[in-house]
Every structure is written in C-alpha cells, then in structure tokens.
Amino acid sequence: MHIPLSYNEEIEKVGTNVLLDSGAGGLFMSLEKAAKLGLKRMKLQHKIKVFNVNGTPNKTAWITQSVTATYIMRTKEMTDTFLISGLGKEEVILGLPWLRKYNSDVNWVTGQTTFPLQRIDIRAKLSTSQWLEHGTERQNKDTQGTIPAYLSEYHAQFVDREAEQFPVSQPYDHVIELKPEFTPWDCKVYSLMALEQTELDQFLKENLQKGYIRKSKSPMASPFFFVGKKEKGKLRPTQNYRRLNHGTIKNAYPLPLISDLIDRLKDTTIFLKLDLQNGYNNVHIKDGDQWKATFKTNRGLFKPTVMFFRLMNSPATFQAFMDNILQDFMAEGWCLVYMDDILIYSESKEQHEVRTRRLLQQLKEQDLYLKPHKC
Template sequence: MLRSPDVQISHVIVCDPNTSALTIPITINTKDKSIETTALIDCGAEGTFIHKELVKQHQLPTYVLNRPIIARNVDNTINKEGVITRYTKLNLGLNTTDERLLITNTGKSPIILGLPWLKQVNPQIDWANGSIELPEHVLRSLAISKVTFATTLAQNVKDNEPHTILPEYRDFKDVFDKAQTNQLPPSRSYDHAIELKSDFVPKNCKVYPLTLKEEEALDIFLQENLGKGFIRPSTSPQASPFFFVGKKDGTLRPIQDYRLLNEATIKNTYPLPLVSDLLDQIKGYRFFTKLDLRNGYNNIRIKDGDQWKAAFKTARGLYEPMVMYFGLCNSPATFQAFMDDVFHEQKQKGGLLIYMDDLLIMGQTIEELQERTKEILQICRNHRLSIKIEKCVFHRQEVEYLGLIIKPNHIATDPTKLKGILEWPLPKKPKDIHRFLGFCGFYRKFIQGYSQITRPLEKLKQVKAVWE
C-alpha cells in the first residue's frame, strides 16, 4: 500500500503463536444482529483485532484510522497484511460504549483479544487447574460460558502427543482404561444370533496361504484373542476362510470371509440411522464432544449355541468367535440396535447422535455439554463399554463427524474426504460409474443442481451406452 512520507505510522504485534492462548466462544450483539464467533485471548498481542472476512461477512461499519499501523509478527517480521488502515467498533463487555477493533488478517481466529483488553478485564487464571474467571458483566455482555481453558487448549494437542483425560472427566478414568476390554463382554439380551435358512448345509473351506509377515500377525491375533476369550478352538462342520489385508499405515487387518455364511443367513432388517436425519438434529447446538467406542463390534457376544456357525479356518487350526466380528452380515444391525437401546433415554432428551460406535454429544453451553457427557460416560461404565481417548475430541465448536465438518448452524463436507473423488480412477465400464455415483451420492445435498450435473454419467450406466 502506498502512503505519503509525512503520515505517521505506529507498530503493533498482532499475535504471538507461541504464547499460552485461550480460545473462547463469544456472542457479540450489534444494533441489528447477534454474531456468534470465537475469540483468541492472547497476551502476546498488542491490541484488539478482528478478521477482515468477519467484518465483510456481517457488513460491519468501518472507519479510517488517523494513523495507519504496521502489523508485525512476534518475530518482528511484517505481517502479510502489511499496514492496518481501518477499524470497526463493537461492545466487548468493558463498558457501555463500543470499542475499537483493528481490521486485519487474524489467521484462524476471528477475533484476537490482546494485552490491552486483558489489562482492563484482568481475568483470574488458574494455571494449575486450567481455569479462567472473567468479571460477571463481561460474561453477560459476550454471552461467554464459564469454562476451563484446559478444555479449549486440548483442541491444539498434536496427534502424536499423549492423550490425557480432561479434569472434568477424571472420575471416569476407568471408562477410558483399555484394560477393561481385555476380557469377554457380559452376556446381554442383544447377544448376536446367527439365524440360518432352512436349506443351509455346512461347508468346509481351504486354508489361505500367508506370507511370513502374515503368519507372525496370525500368531499374535490368536494369542491375544484366545487370551481375552474372544475366540476358542472349534470342531465345527462349518468353516470360513481367514486372511489379512494391508492397511494404509502398513499394519495388517484380520479378515474372516463370511460371504457364503452370509448368503445363508436370514437378514436382520433393523435400520441404521439416515445421516440426513442425524444432521437435522444438530441445529441450535454450539458445542460438541465426540466419543469413539473401543472394540466396536467385539462389545457384543455371539448368542450361546451359534458360535460354531461363524467358525474360521487358519493354518494354526479351526476357531470359533465368542464375540461379534466385522464380516457377519447382521453385525451392523445388531450393534446399532444395542446402542439405540442403551442410550435410548439420552437420545430422547436430545443432544446425542449415535451412528454405530461414533457418538456426538451436543450442548448449547459448555456446562450443558459437560453434564451430558458425564451422563453418557456413566452409561458406558454401567454397560462395561470403554472409550478410546485417542480418538475423542472434547468441547469443540468445530468437529468432524461422519465425514462432515460440524459447526454451530453450519455443516460442510470434509475436504480430506473429497480427495477420494478428485483421485478417482477414470471409469472404464458401467459398473465403475455405479460405484462412483454411489460414493458421490452422500454429498448430493451439498451440491446445487446435483442431478443435472450427474445426468451425463447416469446415461453411461445404460447397457447401450458407447464406451471409447
């Protein structure tokens, strides 16, 4: 930006990313609207700032600074926005008058409350317990819930760092303990029954050859699952093949090939939730916690007397499962019915979504979310269900769930999930088109004119279509 040489320019540090900072949800009331957003409390910032896109989005009035300000980073380099020339006015809870917020690019934080604001508010911060207290008039003005900053700081924990239980949930340490899953789950009314058609005839199968690496993985699988009581030696006349498939991280996933057994199984028609129905329930909630159930299907036992039907053959012998595994055709229905029943009361109250082993807990305030989360954890304890802490996220205003990005009053597709569409191989036959459109169909509600866009591809599904 060009400026005349006689204009005085001051300098200001916008944000210090290395300081201990706290992101809090706030509501700012203007003359004609309420703006729900987040603010970064950062003692390394030498002012109060607002993102230029937030100003543009809500058409906030702007004013020209008498003296332009050079925005600098904490390392004294010039911020990519260069010179700040404009500001807006908002009430930030300090008094009855509006205050000045400098308009610039604030990165991922819509608003930054820097050292001047902190000096005036003088919040009480307890670093040992991870809590922050703001004056009551500030809480009321910005509609800030009384939350502990330990929960919001937890959002910034890197994936490779140890996962710790938040202070609010330390009474449920046993629910997050992996050790409790190293034993056979209790028998319940939802034990998985394998009901076979009347013309079923038991079938034998061959042993699949394994590589040396796969043989080592087989030995580990058998040792672990025999030790937990998840499988036992079998003399069943029915046998399904067993093999491994590679995962992206280089490890091996054990597979029981139950295709022939599934063809002879009477299907359970219990419905899985429609994702569109689940998303309709998110409206109005501002805070989210996502829990992931450890062991998934293995939390359900196979009905006593039906274990032989799911026997699988390995180079080390014939075994039958005591718990439900992934390949059985009715496993999803059994598991969803179990989860719906266990958490029925909480689902009726609202604020809880369940799709298989993924739980999304929602609240309009942090306090409501915390209480609801404690209720869910207590139910998990009562039913001996363990939560995988490393896959949980707590007290977020943005969370990934079922391949979507969930925010208050906003749902969007996860860009990382769209990578599969961008890298999809060129279709060579109608079946390839079927697969591609089946995958894309999940996102049709996010694409305006989806049916018009896909019409040429739909024509290629026809048998008479000409392929070059």
C-alpha cells in the same frame, strides 16, 4: 481426486474409478452404475431433497433409493450403502461420511464438528469448498487424549487395559439365523507368507487369552486371510463370511440416516465425539450360534465368541445394542449414535459437562470404554 476400486462380483472383480470428495455430504452412485452392477435398489423411508454446492437443484431433485455394494480399495474390502442420484459424468462419489468412517489419509475424525444446513450437497466436480462450516463454539482439543478435570472420576473409561475384558451375555447378543435351505460347507486353508504367519499366531494368542475365540469342531468353516492396512507394513486379520452371509436371514434393524442426524444439530454449538473401544467385540455372539462363524487357519478351527467384522448382521446388531444403552439420552435430544461413534451436543459449557458425565456413567455401568485419542 479420483481413486481406483473394484466391486466384488460372483465371478470376477469389476474395476472403476470413483471421485473422492470431502465436500460431498454422503456416498452416491448413479442409477446407471447400480443397474450395471446388478445391485438391488431399496426405497428410502424418507426421500431427500438434493442440491448442488452452488445452490442449484440437482437434476435428480429427490433421492428416493439406495443400494448396498461390496468393493475393494487397494487390498481393503468394504461394504457401504450408496444413495442413488444423478452425478453428471461421475459414477460414484465417496464423500465426507466415507472419509470419517474409514479415517483415510487425511484425519477427518475431530473432537468438535459443525454441520451444514438441512440438505445434502452433491458437489459433482464443482470447485472445492468446505462442507464443514465455521462459526460454532469450538473447544480446545488435547491431541494427546488427556482427560478433562471434570471427567477425572471416569479416567478408567479411557484406559486400554480396562477395556480388555470379555463382554457378558445380554438380550441383544448377536444371533446368526440361517435360511431353511442352508447347508454347512468346508473351505480351503489359505497359504500365508512368513510375516502373515507371525501375525496369525499373535492374533490367535491374544484372542484366545481374551476369550474372544475358542477352538472349534464345527462341521463348516469360513476362510481366514490378511489384508493390508493403510499403515505401511500393517496387516488386518480377515474372515471371508460371504457364503455364511448368503445363507443368513437378514436383520432389518435400521442404521440412522445421515440427513436425519444433520437435521437435529442445526441449532447446537458445542460438540463432543466419543469413539467406543473394541467396536463389535463388545457384543457377545449367542451361545449355540458361535459354531456358524468358525474360521479355518493352518493352526486349526476357531469360533468367535464375540461379534467380528464381516458378519452380515453385525451392523444391525451393533446399532441396536448402542441404541438400547443410550436410548434415554437420545430421547432427551442431546445424543446421537452411529455404530461406535457417539456425539454429545449442547448449548452451553455447563450443560455439556453435565451431559458428558451422565453419558460416561452409563458407559461405566455397562462396562464400555472409549478411545482417548479419538475423543
């Protein structure tokens, strides 16, 4: 199906239609579209062989470049990395990884998942087919999020109220390093409707109580507003950090390549996906850098003490944070981490239970918690 979105440009938003396709194994953009948008192309560390879903080689043959684009779908602003490839008549394809990341109307986030063979499929308007293959051992999933008996000692790791604690400072605290030419700036206060004002007051109250934000006297501030969530009538608080991000030195810490993650799973049969509670809020912002992320509301200035969305280096910081915590399990070859998603995979039930307990013990020691309804 085709859906509308617009790309953020300096002066205006450029609208287009993209193909939303659950059979595509990634996010793809044509070279022509990337050039038209003026996006900087980055060379991939490892090139990727490309096939169409019918088994024929894609005309691009190899994917060697990617671009990062910020775009808006309905009222939601998103930033993602797209692989540059030949897409036939299409300009952009949003595949299964996009659906899983944003958990769109169809809930693709499941407890067990099977994966294709070692290649990325670009479907480009071919007939629909399942990207997920059958034939692996599947576990019964309790949709109510009940914790299995063998994990009873870790029940607290799945309790929401236990997760509402302030993270301690760590060596991987989020750093906001500014370019030498950067100068502070001020911004206007966005007007709010009555419902938005109520949401703002609740947001400030909850986050002040948690210690996630504090009142600020910063010489600069970023705008604060709301965007709609997919749930009807729900609002998402948003800070517009575009100018701050423009003046921030980029952290080049890499996110895992989806193709590499897929390759590591080809001989495994049992999977468990875990989703971390509070996401970015688990990471403390380095003392002395918090004022840089101050945001302005009609209730005053507030600075975040924990990492929020939309800060440019948040993904890199968070991936480094997760890699550091789970590095031993990743080195043993049975744990994959992509941002706040953790995947445990095994060859037998007994082995799987041992590995799951080991991982939960590590999360417990780090005061990290999980979402039971997404496990």
